Amino acid sequence: xxxxxxxxxxxFSDLRTVLRQCRIGGADWVHxxxxxxxxxxxxxxxxxxxxxxxxxxxLPLDVHLMVDQPESLxxxxxxxxxxxxxxxxxxxxxxxxxxxxxxxxxxxAGLSLKPGTPLEKVIPYLPAIDLLLxxxxxxxxxxxxxxxxxxxxxxxxxxxxxLLPQPPLLSVDGGIKRSNAREVLQAGAxxxxxxxxxxxxADPVHAMQSLKAIIPDSVP
Numbered sequence: 188x189x190x191x192x193x194x195x196x197x198x199f200s201d202l203r204t205v206l207r208q209c210r211i212g213g214a215d216w217v218h219x220x221x222x223x224x225x226x227x228x229x230x231x232x233x234x235x236x237x238x239x240x241x242x243x244x245x246l247p248l249d250v251h252l253m254v255d256q257p258e259s260l261x262x263x264x265x266x267x268x269x270x271x272x273x274x275x276x277x278x279x280x281x282x283x284x285x286x287x288x289x290x291x292x293x294x295x296a297g298l299s300l301k302p303g304t305p306l307e308k309v310i311p312y313l314p315a316i317d318l319l320l321x322x323x324x325x326x327x328x329x330x331x332x333x334x335x336x337x338x339x340x341x342x343x344x345x346x347x348x349x350l351l352p353q354p355p356l357l358s359v360d361g362g363i364k365r366s367n368a369r370e371v372l373q374a375g376a377x378x379x380x381x382x383x384x385x386x387x388x389a390d391p392v393h394a395m396q397s398l399k400a401i402i403p404d405s406v407p
Contacts, residue, residue: 188372189215190398191358193247193382195231197391206244207388212341212395216247217268218360218380219322223254226278227326234263241268251299251360251380253326260287261281265273265292273297274319276308286315299357301326302334310347316355319344320380323371324361333362345375351382368401 192214208216221239224230237248249271250264256399257274264272272289276298289296297318300309302325309319315360321344323337341359348354357370358378368379381398388394 188376188399188401189356189378190395191216191218191378192362192385192391192395193218193220193380194386195220196382196386199385202240202317203243205391206240206246208331208391209246210244210370212385213394213399214246214395215378216249217244218382219248219250219269220347221243221254221260222253222326224376226275228374229253232304234260234267234269237264237269237290238267244290247271247296249295249297251320252278253373254278258288261288264295269294271295271297272297273301273318273320275301275326276312277301277304282312285314288318293373297355299326299360302337302340306340306343308347314351314353315353318356318358318378320358320360322361323359323363328360331362332346332369333371337361338370341371349374364396365401366397372401396407 192209221227222231249269250269252274270295286296297320298316299320301322323333324331333341356377359376360380363379363381364384385391387393
């Protein structure tokens with residue numbers, strides 16, 4: 188299992204400390220939510236923030252674009268130092284051209300889908316991508332509860348991924364805490380994206396270490 192803390196729930200006045208906590212806590216990469224106030228009803232960060240973070244951490248930076256026209260931000264985020272570029276299947280007519288451009292730019296290509304989007308929308312593209320990000324809350328805001336039915340969607344996608352010779356990583360984002368992390372992993376997740384479950388804790392480092400400690404007995 189890989190742990191990807193989402194800094195959407197972190198203290199933006201001291202991101203240097205946040206990144207240090209991620210390193211000490213055992214994070215595998217850092218998840219950065221990019222929202223445009225159009226695709227989702229919230230507005231967050233852009234390439235300038237990634238550019239400022241890149242020199243102060245060696246952890247991979249995965250940008251999750253909850254935006255319209257994600258292709259317009261590919262070059263700026265590549266130049267800023269992003270390692271992975273994840274966009275929504277709902278935001279494009281055909282994901283494949285953008286997937287190929289992301290990979291040509293030297294980044295991992297991720298594809299995400301909202302809770303209400305049929306799984307069939309992403310299944311044809313699984314062999315081409317590096318990461319599949321399943322939203323287990325409605326995208327736009329942190330601190331939401333894990334949605335009923337998300338576990339079944341994760342299981343169904345795991346079954347499809349296991350048929351591939353080189354499946355993308357299956358990442359799950361939304362409402363994950365220590366109390367349900369094992370359930371999400373047992374459903375088939377490879378990556379846990381956790382925001383408020385880490386950064387709303389009094390001790391974010393301990394919260395990350397506690398999540399990482401679940402790994403040995405997560406998979407039956």
